[in-house]
Amino acid sequence: MNVKKGRFGDFGGQYVPETVMNAVNELDAAYEKYKNDPDFIAELKRYYRDYAGRPSMLYYAEKMSKELGGAKIYLKREDLNHTGSHKINNVLGQILLAKRMGKTRVIAETGAGQHGVATATACALFGLECQIYMGAEDIERQSLNVYRMELLGAGVTSISEGTSTLKDAINAAMRDWAENIETTFYCIGSVMGPHPYPTMVRDFQKIISEEIRSQLMEKEGRLPDCIVACIGGGSNAMGAFYDFIGDEGVRLVGAEAAGLGVESGKHAATAAKGSMGIFHGMKSLFLQNDFGQIDPVYSISAGLDYPGIGPEHAMLHQKGRAEYVPITDEEAVSAFEYLSKTEGIIPAIESAHGVAAALKIAPQMDKDQIMVVNLSGRGDKDVYSIARYRGKNIVNS
């Protein structure tokens, strides 16, 4: 069989319009050139440490562990990174690459705004023009992040098409890229899109699992039994899983957004309800109808509100190496409140989906077992919308 670039089993590929194909190939060549370049690696490591604040802490959530009465739970504190989420790991890598490629303008899509904020931050730092695409619905529910991006000097374009969420922001970013291909670098925020993005973004995020391994070896002298992370496109989950994929004893759990329930028709639970398709540059799993029209999806979390998952996740799902569990809005909001009250940590509503999965799984595990929950982001951005969900209006008007 003819093995093509960027395949993960049956998934992956480069299904993009001809207008951007050359740019995708150029990016692939540049990434291949720099990924093992000592200067590139040294510079990236320096920014990880001095600017982003890596390594992120691995924190033993003792109170939570004892209350749940099962596994010993560690929280990987990606929420403590500069800009407030794991997104900065990938953005620093891509922006250093963009600089080396001589690009002067950067575009990105964003759902919750975390990737947009990280991209705007790196563009401010490196003096690049920055344009962020965000669905109108998401702009409404993540207004804090919109203002942060503008403060950092980025332009934010509101997209009122389709479902006015992440999917539509990606469509708009792809159209911009096709129009401005010579000057513009498209900084994709997740392990999705055409090759080389799923591989490149995973490589920039795999530091999460590498750190978990070494930090846990230091603290416990052994590997974890279970890793839990939320999944939209899947970048923080892939980052948290990747180094453990070969360790069969480590259970990998992705928490996907079940919205109002997987049977409600209002969810973004791709692994539970999706089927194989080709969209946004990749063959993967998507929520779609019988004619291949992409379904409108829903989640309280703007960052998980996407009708597909990255191709490497689709492969892990197909092989049964990782399991993907649906978490409803209500379960996520309860977990958001639980972690705030129990550990004094307000997680992003995206990450709260992972916490909710942990609340279900940890009690079924033994006391001598270890679970790591990847806390992908912090929840400051979500307090307005969670308050509103609970029927409180905390915005002065």
Place this chain on the structure above:
Amino acid sequence: MNRIESALAELENKGEKALVTFVTAGDPDLETTEKLVLEMFENGSDIVEIGVPFSDPVAEGKTVQEASLRSLANGTDLTKILEIVENLRRKTDKPILLVMYVNTIFRFGTEKFFGLCREKGVDGVIVPDLPFEERDEIRSYADDNGIIPISLVTPTSRRRIESIASDAQGFLCCVSSPTKCSSSSDLDSFFGEIKKSCKVPALADFGISDTEQAAKIGSYCGGIVAGSAIVEIVEKYGQDSVQKVGEFVSSLKKAVK
């Protein structure tokens, strides 16, 4: 010989340029689409492209994108579109292509789709999100059924132009816009590069909106494709657009001849 190939060969013998026109299926409804296709053929269109609506047409501009969404809201689907092709085949023997996103083929079943194309009388497909590198996704199924997968190039294809152009069947769809590629030197270098390796007619799909652009751009290549300008007329006049589209197509045909 496929209808696309024979129509283009005939034009070449007559020393004429090709006019390819596009409509989105199901906008405002499938009955009107059928009338529009026939009217365009009547008025000088050599090949008609029927756009299969997709929820997220990332390669399209706003006009076609909105037509797609209007059509989907009307309940248009691929089965119904193949039915209108079957109806059209009783009335015309001119080449008909479907323009569609790869997921609408893949999800329907690639083998089943191309079998139905042959049965219903589709002559070719244009899949804007299936680049040269991924052509194997449909190639063998299309070949087995005598359906031509049309290749696309753009000025940004650069060094890939040669491999794409030399492999093209039917015609080569050359995509740009009058704002991106308008000067004589731009047009000369783009089509000059293409002609070095292309064995089939190179047709310009530039978002051409008037006869002046059609005449100018057409003079550099084998003919032109008109899409969004027609979809705009349909958007404006709905079911009453048929005659107006016919007049527009007729003016384009005179301009590129």
